[in-house]
Amino acid sequence: MTNILFPKDLLEKIISIIRNFWWKENKQEGAGKSICFRSWEDICQPKHLGGLGIKNIITVSKSLVTHSAWMVAAQKDTFLSNVLKAKYHPHSSFWKATSTGSRSVFWSSIQNVKHFIHKNCSYxxxxxxxxxxxxxxxxxxxxxxxxxxxxxxxxxxxxxxxxxxxxxxxxxxxxxxxxxxxxxxxxxxxxxxxxxxxxxxxxx
Structure with a gap:
């Protein structure tokens, strides 16, 4: 999850499995669905806010890839930043690089979250x-x-x-x-x- 932004549909299926596991014993007699006594948003709240601290994996996925994008933008790993520049944006900066053309899953993931740091970063x-x-x-x-x-x-x-x-x-x-x-x-x-x-x- 650190380098790949998984499709939202896949992450929602994983969340569904987790929710079913959590509530599977809470079923009405003869009913096919579990009873959810609290909303999933409440369950994912930190414990000090009344939740159980279960991570929202959609948010986790975005944050991990955004961190990777930050490492590239800030050139924390100079070798990786230089390789990506040579391959995907040799004639432009990281900020002006486009997402067109052939690209790796890693670079596509970075491009999909780049707007988060684009709006909140400055030199x-x-x-x-x-x-x-x-x-x-x-x-x-x-x-x-x-x-x-x-x-x-x-x-x-x-x-x-x-x-x-x-x-x-x-x-x-x-x-x-x-x-x-x-x-x-x-x-x-x-x-x-x-x-x-x-x-x-x-x-x-």
Whole structure:
């Protein structure tokens, strides 16, 4: 379950077997079905909330695969991340990788849960080496192209976040940002915090 997101139908069948085992002795005379004295949602609640602490395996399956996706996104296993990049998204970041084409069950599982971390992850900007256009570094990163000022004369466009900083001062280059992005995006970028140290950007 750590690397494969099993189909929901299969997990529901397993849950059905567990429920039948739990309630199998509680049957009305002549009835074919067990009597469930509490809802399965209540049974799966933690003990301190009145449940029995039985794990919801659908949630467990998603959380385990999401953890694997996090390990790939954060490059906790550099070798695995590099292999997946070379095979499935050589010309894009993990965040912009598509799920089209031939792929392994593991990569398909990661793609199916990627939206969970996509919505809840961001890089903590330190040295600013992450890509402006394909990495999560500010709230509008995934559609930041649509906030470009069409009449911009800045060429080439900044590529890394550090290109938007004043050199050697580690603060936002307000003038450059206002030239490249519209007012809405500029305000969001200028309020994005920067950690005052020259270490690698951290996915949090």
């Amino acid at each position: 903590q900007i330190q040295e600013g080496s992450i890509n402006i256009w394909s990495d999560p570094w500010c709230p509008i990163w995934d559609n930041i192209h649509s906030h470009l000022v069409l009449s911009t004369t800045v060429f080439p466009l900044p590529n890394q976040v550090k290109d938007l900083l004043i050199h050697n001062e580690h603060v936002w280059n307000t003038s450059l940002i206002n030239q490249v992005f519209d007012n809405h995006a500029a305000q969001i970028i200028l309020t994005t915090p920067i950690v005052q140290q020259q270490s690698e950007d951290i996915l949090i």
